[in-house]
Amino acid sequence: MLLLTSLEMLEPSTSVQYVKGIGPRLAEVLATKGIHTVDDLLHYLPFRYEDRLNPRSISELRAGEMATVIAEVRNSGLFRTRRMPIFQMTAGQGRARLKCIWFNATYLRDRFKPGQMVALYGKVEQDYRGGELQLTQPQFEIIGEPSEDGSTDSAEQTFAASLEMGRIVPIYESAGQGRLTSRWFRRIIHTALQNLTPDLPEPIPAAVRRHLSLISSREALHKVHWPEPGESLEDLQSSRTPAHIRLIFEELFFVELGLELKRREQKAQTGIAFQLNDSVRSAIKRILPFHPTAAQKRVLKEIASDMEKPFPMRRLLQGDVGSGKTIVAFEAAIIAMENGCQVALMAPTEILAQQHYFSARRILEGVGYRVVLLTGSLEDDRKREIRRHIAQGNAQLVIGTHALIEQKVEFAKLGLVIVDEQHRFGVLQRFKLMKKSDGSASAAQGEPDVLVMTATPIPRTLALTLYGDLDVSVIDEMPPGRTPIVTRRVSDDRSSEVWDFVRKQAAAGHQIYVVYPVIEENEERELKAAIKMYKELSQRVFPQLRVGLLHGRMEADLKDQVMRMFQKGELDILVSTTVIEVGVDVANATMMVIEHAERFGLAQLHQLRGRIGRGAARSYCVLMTGGKVSEDGERRLDAMVRTGDGFQIAELDLELRGPGEFFGTRQAGLPSFQVANLIRDRQLLEAAKLEAAAVLAGPNAEISREEISKALRHMRAHWQKSYGLVEVG
Ligand code: ADP
Numbered sequence: 001m002l003l004l005t006s007l008e009m010l011e012p013s014t015s016v017q018y019v020k021g022i023g024p025r026l027a028e029v030l031a032t033k034g035i036h037t038v039d040d041l042l043h044y045l046p047f048r049y050e051d052r053l054n055p056r057s058i059s060e061l062r063a064g065e066m067a068t069v070i071a072e073v074r075n076s077g078l079f080r081t082r083r084m085p086i087f088q089m090t091a092g093q094g095r096a097r098l099k100c101i102w103f104n105a106t107y108l109r110d111r112f113k114p115g116q117m118v119a120l121y122g123k124v125e126q127d128y129r130g131g132e133l134q135l136t137q138p139q140f141e142i143i144g145e146p147s148e149d150g151s152t153d154s155a156e157q158t159f160a161a162s163l164e165m166g167r168i169v170p171i172y173e174s175a176g177q178g179r180l181t182s183r184w185f186r187r188i189i190h191t192a193l194q195n196l197t198p199d200l201p202e203p204i205p206a207a208v209r210r211h212l213s214l215i216s217s218r219e220a221l222h223k224v225h226w227p228e229p230g231e232s233l234e235d236l237q238s239s240r241t242p243a244h245i246r247l248i249f250e251e252l253f254f255v256e257l258g259l260e261l262k263r264r265e266q267k268a269q270t271g272i273a274f275q276l277n278d279s280v281r282s283a284i285k286r287i288l289p290f291h292p293t294a295a296q297k298r299v300l301k302e303i304a305s306d307m308e309k310p311f312p313m314r315r316l317l318q319g320d321v322g323s324g325k326t327i328v329a330f331e332a333a334i335i336a337m338e339n340g341c342q343v344a345l346m347a348p349t350e351i352l353a354q355q356h357y358f359s360a361r362r363i364l365e366g367v368g369y370r371v372v373l374l375t376g377s378l379e380d381d382r383k384r385e386i387r388r389h390i391a392q393g394n395a396q397l398v399i400g401t402h403a404l405i406e407q408k409v410e411f412a413k414l415g416l417v418i419v420d421e422q423h424r425f426g427v428l429q430r431f432k433l434m435k436k437s438d439g440s441a442s443a444a445q446g447e448p449d450v451l452v453m454t455a456t457p458i459p460r461t462l463a464l465t466l467y468g469d470l471d472v473s474v475i476d477e478m479p480p481g482r483t484p485i486v487t488r489r490v491s492d493d494r495s496s497e498v499w500d501f502v503r504k505q506a507a508a509g510h511q512i513y514v515v516y517p518v519i520e521e522n523e524e525r526e527l528k529a530a531i532k533m534y535k536e537l538s539q540r541v542f543p544q545l546r547v548g549l550l551h552g553r554m555e556a557d558l559k560d561q562v563m564r565m566f567q568k569g570e571l572d573i574l575v576s577t578t579v580i581e582v583g584v585d586v587a588n589a590t591m592m593v594i595e596h597a598e599r600f601g602l603a604q605l606h607q608l609r610g611r612i613g614r615g616a617a618r619s620y621c622v623l624m625t626g627g628k629v630s631e632d633g634e635r636r637l638d639a640m641v642r643t644g645d646g647f648q649i650a651e652l653d654l655e656l657r658g659p660g661e662f663f664g665t666r667q668a669g670l671p672s673f674q675v676a677n678l679i680r681d682r683q684l685l686e687a688a689k690l691e692a693a694a695v696l697a698g699p700n701a702e703i704s705r706e707e708i709s710k711a712l713r714h715m716r717a718h719w720q721k722s723y724g725l726v727e728v729g
């Protein structure tokens with residue numbers, strides 16, 4: 001018997017299909033939730049808990065509260081009102097009755113039978129006549145069937161009921177379009193825990209556990225799913241029980257350990273120690289078209305001091321749109337070029353690469369640096385020729401898109417890589433990219449320095465911890481002479497007033513952007529689309545003005561041409577999609593009209609608005625809404641009108657969208673988390689970073705060599721499994 005159970009023991013790495021009750025088919029459904037192993041299943045945490053140990057009695061309910069009620073089904077039925085079908089169920093406890101209603105819920109028709117026990121959870125409200133209390137749209141679970149012949153429950157039923165009642169019960173998100181219910185998860189996870197091997201490995205060093213008073217992994221897994229009767233419901237709901245803290249910390253700790261290790265490895269590599277003598281300094285001074293701000297001076301100092309050191313720079317330069325990152329990048333480029341090295345400047349789009357190229361020619365070519373632009377739209381012959389120049393070292397500054405430069409460009413002597421506007425570029429992708437560049441530099445020469453520039457203001461605590469592999473510099477000051485942008489929102493039934501204002505701006509010699517969410521009408525029916533509105537605006541609304549069109553599906557040549565015309569002031573109005581979102585810099589553009597502003601994300605609106613307000617003249621941003629605006633939409637528009645501060649906007653955006661969406665986790669190449677939440681768990685993240693650094697600083701009296709290598713092994717397995725990165729560490 002004992003032998004049998006030990007054979008059936010589940011290891012964390014066991015595939016979920018071997019958990020009793022799952023099997024290959026359901027395992028596939030679970031895989032869509034990212035649940036592949038027993039360990040994944042056990043980290044599928046309840047999103048809330050119900051107190052069914054002390055459920056409320058109907059008579060003590062108060063309007064306005066959220067309550068869990070356990071009661072017996074009395075009767076139910078579907079009512080058709082003029083507006084919609086309403087399903088109504090009456091539940092009872094002894095003589096007390098409670099009405100529950102669900103709108104549009106025809107699917108509930110045959111769901112309840114009199115005599116069933118149900119657990120209900122929802123908001124207590126007064127019914128519309130102001131009379132009885134009712135639960136509106138409660139979540140429910142049928143937890144006991146009526147015994148038909150009056151016989152006693154079977155042992156199995158009693159066991160099942162014990163999971164549903166008389167305790168704090170975990171509630172899980174369902175999966176497989178509702179096929180795998182919360183109740184199903186409860187039973188399966190219970191089974192998995194029962195059969196879980198008693199000796200779970202402990203990958204966190206004892207000293208770290210002691211510092212944070214962490215409980216064991218096994219205890220945490222049990223208690224997070226099946227809290228003990230005395231546990232605080234509030235701590236449970238906010239994921240602050242010792243069990244939650246152990247699991248969350250563990251996840252963050254191994255992410256930070258990987259980042260920290262990477263950072264150390266980078267620091268240990270041989271880089272290029274650039275000379276920063278007087279001739280380099282005067283070369284930098286020579287190009288400056290204006291006095292740099294104090295913030296620009298400070299970040300240049302930080303960059304220059306990295307560049308002087310004999311190990312490779314890995315620095316993130318953060319600065320809100322328009323804060324003047326480009327000139328800082330050019331200054332860094334000069335340091336490298338004056339030291340006889342080449343510089344690669346990578347932009348995310350062709351338009352941006354193009355624009356950097358124009359600025360570079362204006363600022364750098366005039367004083368003798370050789371700048372080339374490498375874009376996909378060049379003729380093959382021309383591309384080959386440019387590549388030759390780069391390989392021979394004639395080209396000093398190479399500007400292009402990421403795709404192009406990453407591919408097959410050979411440099412004679414690459415000293416500095418500048419990655420611009422990569423807010424869609426996170427740690428994971430950077431790891432992959434840098435890995436790639438490892439091979440390209442010859443050992444004698446040293447690893448090139450890397451400067452990443454981003455306009456996404458990332459709340460500072462998050463930046464420091466998440467970009468743990470990078471040093472961070474922040475430009476927190478705008479160039480002088482800017483007047484704040486006036487932002488207004490109007491409904492599009494007042495568009496003629498807006499167009500009048502556009503005419504005035506144009507008459508004063510300024511330029512205007514008009515932005516649409518989609519290119520063509522048929523993409524989303526009621527949305528105004530760029531192409532159609534371009535026709536409308538150029539022919540009917542502004543026949544006397546010069547109107548251009550820019551969108552992502554145009555030929556690259558044509559895009560360049562339009563952009564150049566706008567830059568030179570040959571167009572008054574540029575009708576566009578979000579292709580202008582990043583980096584475009586036309587100081588004479590003083591007005592932006594964003595149609596269907598309710599459709600855009602907050603970060604996107606902020607980026608778009610950053611295209612104006614770049615000169616001395618007052619700039620105006622008009623957020624036009626068309627149709628109904630959601631609650632979140634209201635908050636976004638409201639934030640835009642209220643503030644121009646990118647960090648404030650980022651904080652709110654993070655709050656509205658949650659970290660996954662905010663960073664576009666996968667896309668952004670940021671680690672995605674099973675149990676941690678970057679906003680809620682900020683403090684644990686900081687603690688994890690500190691502890692990870694301390695572990696890597698060992699071994700010492702607190703932490704043994706064995707513990708460190710055990711932690712590192714676990715970390716590698718975690719990174720490999722979660723992010724497919726083998727090369728960490
Ligand atoms: P971003 O940080 O968004 O890339 P840019 O580098 O494009 O910003 O700079 C925005 C505008 O501000 C450019 O027109 C640039 O020439 C100008 N600028 C940058 N720094 C200064 C400064 N110190 N004084 C005056 N104008 C500046």
Ligand code: MG
Nearest residue numbers: 325326421583
């Ligand atoms: Mg820029």
